[in-house]
Amino acid sequence: LVAMAVWERVEAVLNVGLRVPSIMLLEVLYRWDVSSFFQKIQRSSLNNNPLFQYKYLALYLHYVGYILSLVLLTLPRQHLMRLYLYVLTAVLLFAGHQLSRDYVRSELDSGYEGPLYLDPLSMNRFTTALIGQLVVCTLCSCVMQTKQIWLFSAHLLPLVARLCLVPLETIVFINRFAMILTGLEVLYFLASNLLVPYNLAKNAYRELAQVVEVYGLLALGMSLWNQLVLPMLFMCFWLVLFTLQIYTYFSTRNQPPSRERLLFLFLTSIAECCCSPYSLLGLVFTVSFVALGVLTLCKFYLQGYRAFMNDNAMHRGMTEGITLLILSVQTGLIELQVIHRAFLLSIILFIVVASILQSMLEIADPIVLALGASRDKSLWKHFRAVSLCLFLLIFPAYMVYMICQFFHMDFWLLIIISSSILTSLQVLGTLLIYVLFMVEEIRKAPVENMDEVMYFVNGTYRLLEFVVALFVVAYGVCETLFGQWSVMGSTIILLHAYYNVWLRAQLGWQSFLLRRDAVHKIQSLPTASALQLQQYNDICAICYQ
Known part of the structure; x- marks a missing residue:
């Protein structure tokens, strides 16, 4: 079983890892503008340039590359693994x-045609080449899962000829013959498997038609989503892209960057890695998984392993990913220059982090209040709850301070930072109620008018949220x-005034x-x-205790 x-x-790792190069190829094809490439060639040389004459062929191959990447x-994973094994065999033959x-x-440069055992250098070269060729033949046999190792041993012919004291000029022709023989073997293999893509396409079409006919397009989409593991696939693709970007930067720099430079490097690297729809989707899924990891760690920090017994479907990180996708599409992120994209990403990521902090507060708030009311004497539980609340109180305020240092204050920035301010206010209210519970626990006696005090704190x-x-x-x-008037700005003001001011004021007044009314009735x-208390034994009208 293990x-x-x-x-x-x-198999799950291979299913993801083997598909990453296909998305990398899609990324390269998207970034490569064929028309601009040939326009540069036309401007830099004459019209009879051979590359320019094959412009339409290159365009055709460009679109064929898209089709090949999608294929x-x-x-399927089994055929994909087999294809990679074939490619690996071709690389080994090369x-x-x-x-x-x-x-x-090397033999031609030495000019020695005598027996090998009489010349140590020739013997050393022969031994090295022989070991290398045997390793290549063995690896090809293992990869292709065949015992016919002679199929991959054509490159041993020059070594056999040298061992038989064949003249060096003849060995050159034997080497070319070995190359031609290997090429013919490859062509024969390709010809024998020429109908495999057609058969695969036919079988795939038949299966897709059956699934659509029985279950519908939605079931087909969900099946492909689960089989291809698209979120994990795009996340791995983006992480590879981001790692290559960071490696390229540090490999061309000798001095370590400063702290401010590291932040700018981080933003510009992310900006470089979201210049196409594929890399943008990769960033979206990466942010979703990061948010899921942070929220899971938050639950684990507060409750330990008990947090995984009652998992909340609302805190899966998808909200943050969808937020990033919507903001990126609305602002035209992938169409901007790198420096502008980096500054826009700083604002978008600020909004995403603020959303993560709000989700952390939604997780922590009921746990902290329940811990304060449950009279649990575990200091470790109280420390974890209070420390997380303090983090959620201080970190949003620090984020607001930092973003105000980089950007000039305007209406849009104020809307963005207001969510972090509200998060800090909500955490402050939660902490105050928790403190009231703990004060009541320490006093060992009920605090008079505790209900009124809590209502006043809430x-x-x-009221502070309403004021903000x-x-x-x-x-x-x-x-x-x-200042400057715009239709979009006026619309946002009206929506903000209705949902966050008018409706909040109505709810507050109704409360x-x-x-x-409840106080008047009481x-x-x-x-x-x-005498009545003694007669009824001081029983509470609610809990009868």
Whole structure:
């Protein structure tokens, strides 16, 4: 069972890893503008340039590359592994050809045609080439899973000829013959498998037609999504792209960058890695997985392994990924220059991080309040809850401070930072209620009017949230009246005023009216006398205790 589980993991890794090059090829084809390439050739040389004459052929091959990439992306795992093994065999045969050619050249340079055992240098070259060719033949036999090792031993002919004291000029022709023989073997193999792509396409079309007919297009899409593991695939592709970008930067720099330079390097590297739809999708899925990891760590930090028993489907990281995708599409991120894309990404990532912090607060808030009310004496649990709340209180404020250092304050920036300010206010309210619970626990006696105190605390930070939203609207109105007016800005102000000011004011006023009615009803009840309390044994009207 363990071996089967390990093999399933290996197959899952191969299913993702073997498809990454196909998306890399799509990325390269998207970045390569064939028309601009040939226009540069036309401007830099005469019209009779051979490359320019084959312009339409290159365009045709460009689109064929797209089709080939999509085929490799959707190819079943077994056939994909077999294809990579064939490519590896071709690379090994090419390596054998290079070894044979280098050996023949070295023999021609030495000019020695006598027996090998009389010349140590010739014997050393022969032994090295022989070992290399045997390794190549063995690897080809293992990769192709055949015992007919002689099929891959054509490059041994020059070595056999040299061992038989054949003249060096003849060995050159024997080496060429070995190359031709290997090429004929490859052509025969390709010809014998010429109908394999057609058969695969026919079988795939038949299976797709059956699935669509029975289950519909939605089921087909979900099946392909699960089989190709697209989120993990695009995340791995983007991480490879980002790693290559970082490696390229550091390999061309001798001095280590400063802290500010590291931040700029991080943003520009991300900007370089989202200049196409494929890399943008990779960034979206990467952000989703990072958000999922952060939220999972938050749950584990607060509750330990018990957090995984009651998993909440709302905190899966998809909200942050979708937010990044929508903002990137709306702002035309991939169409901008790298430096502009980096600055825009800093704002988008700020919004994404603010969303992650808000999700962390949604996870922590009920746990912290339940911990304060449960009278749990575990100091470690209380430390984890309070430390996380302090982090959620300080870090959003630090983010607001940092982004205000880089950008000039305007209405749009105020809307962006308002979410972080509201997060800090909500955490502050949660901490105050937690402190009230702990004070009541320490006193070992119920605090009089605790319900009113908690209502006052909740009302205070709700009022502060309303003030922040009202300030954002007021700032936007002032900027619209005395600054630059735009339809988009006015629309955002109206929406913000309706949803975050008017509706919030209505909910707050309704809550106040309901609270006032409840207080009036409680005050209308008669006060129990000491005799009544003794007669009813001081039983609570709610819990009867």
